Amino acid sequence: MKKITSRTIVCFFLALVLVAGTGIFTFKFFVEGDTWSAFSANRHLYTNNVLNTGRILDETGTVLADYDDTNAKWEYSSNAYIRKATLHAVGEPTGMIGTGALTRFADKLTGYNVITGAKPIFPGGRDLYLTLNAKVCEAAYKALNGHKGTVGVYNYKTGEIICMVSAPTYDPASPPTIKDGDDEYEGVYINRLLSATFIPGSTFKLITATAALETLDGVENRTFHCDGKTTIGNQLITCPRAHGDLTMEQALAVSCNCVFGQLATEIGSSEMQKYAEKAGLTDSLSINGIKTAKSSFDFTSGGKGGLAWSGIGQGKDLVNPCALMVYSGAIANGGSTAKPQIISHTAFTGGVRTSLYLRHHTHNLINAETAATLATMMRNNVLNNYGQGNFPGLELCAKSGTAQNDASDSDNAWFTGFLQDQDHPYAFVVLVEGGGSGSKVAGKVANTVLQAAVKSN
Ligand SMILES: [Zn+2]
Numbered sequence: 001m002k003k004i005t006s007r008t009i010v011c012f013f014l015a016l017v018l019v020a021g022t023g024i025f026t027f028k029f030f031v032e033g034d035t036w037s038a039f040s041a042n043r044h045l046y047t048n049n050v051l052n053t054g055r056i057l058d059e060t061g062t063v064l065a066d067y068d069d070t071n072a073k074w075e076y077s078s079n080a081y082i083r084k085a086t087l088h089a090v091g092e093p094t095g096m097i098g099t100g101a102l103t104r105f106a107d108k109l110t111g112y113n114v115i116t117g118a119k120p121i122f123p124g125g126r127d128l129y130l131t132l133n134a135k136v137c138e139a140a141y142k143a144l145n146g147h148k149g150t151v152g153v154y155n156y157k158t159g160e161i162i163c164m165v166s167a168p169t170y171d172p173a174s175p176p177t178i179k180d181g182d183d184e185y186e187g188v189y190i191n192r193l194l195s196a197t198f199i200p201g202s203t204f205k206l207i208t209a210t211a212a213l214e215t216l217d218g219v220e221n222r223t224f225h226c227d228g229k230t231t232i233g234n235q236l237i238t239c240p241r242a243h244g245d246l247t248m249e250q251a252l253a254v255s256c257n258c259v260f261g262q263l264a265t266e267i268g269s270s271e272m273q274k275y276a277e278k279a280g281l282t283d284s285l286s287i288n289g290i291k292t293a294k295s296s297f298d299f300t301s302g303g304k305g306g307l308a309w310s311g312i313g314q315g316k317d318l319v320n321p322c323a324l325m326v327y328s329g330a331i332a333n334g335g336s337t338a339k340p341q342i343i344s345h346t347a348f349t350g351g352v353r354t355s356l357y358l359r360h361h362t363h364n365l366i367n368a369e370t371a372a373t374l375a376t377m378m379r380n381n382v383l384n385n386y387g388q389g390n391f392p393g394l395e396l397c398a399k400s401g402t403a404q405n406d407a408s409d410s411d412n413a414w415f416t417g418f419l420q421d422q423d424h425p426y427a428f429v430v431l432v433e434g435g436g437s438g439s440k441v442a443g444k445v446a447n448t449v450l451q452a453a454v455k456s457n
Pocket of ligand 1: 228239241258
């Protein structure tokens, strides 16, 4: 009897394991079936390791890439500018570009479904609609004018990335032979918006300003003084000229290094670290599963002088352009913003939608009240320094930056900010490597791209 009881228990336990295992398998089959089927050894979907089905389109339905069964290869847009501008979003079939949809979202292109598996219900695989606008990407690529760099624009209310351009790039319809050490194509497979970090220059003063507003009582009402140079710790901090007496708002507008170096030392290294983290810079963002590069800082090892340079955005600061764009979006949107995404939806050929992507929001990257104050200051930057006339018709709030570029005699030019425009809630980042002055060069690129974005809808 005892034996029977113990055997019953064992059998019951085994049955339980079987039921639980079947349950887990069924659940994973529904959730991960498309990823399993996209495994590159699946000969239904791959020819010589190249995915052989699906289309990639932009938000307007412009086809960016389409698998041509007759010639057994991927065909791209007929517009060479669009091909180059969207290379890092579309990718190429051999998988060299890690952020490319052909590699990253192969599972979305296969037409896989839980009923007929890898044999699609409708012929031709699935259509993957990206959030990008190909025309805006084209405008951005042209505006970079041969420079290396990146341009990102996203809707801070919905998260849709409408522009993601990285240069250098190449034409996927006729890929060049790229040799090691070829300067023209240095880092060509890297998506600079998502996967790289750069010295942020004065754009980082936005984070220092946030920390100052929240940790230094009455900082907005103080008057600072700039002689054009000052010594902090063992470091000589310089400005291009003596800015004289100025408020913090005026110091941000003229990007005064002396004032922002002083502010960083008053804030202190641990609070500076805290605010860089709170701004979301030191975290990786997940853009439909694509992880962005984390920004990094060292506010401690260089003493007071090093801390001053870090607060100015030089020193050892390294910032991911996408994270900076999202911070601008959070300032625009009252402290938190929709997380950026690159996939709009998927559909069967013929238009039946097979998925929707839901919006997710960041946590508060900045307090609402501070965000409102900073937005006013960034609007003041445009009105009193960059010049509204350079951005006709745009209710623009922005911060420029100029940072040393080790690979070039000219500096890297930055420009980040947003539109205060309910109909066009766009935040952006522009980096022109070796471009020179931030607001003049990167600001001009930003204007071209934002004008195209506003016109696009
Ligand atoms: Zn100054």
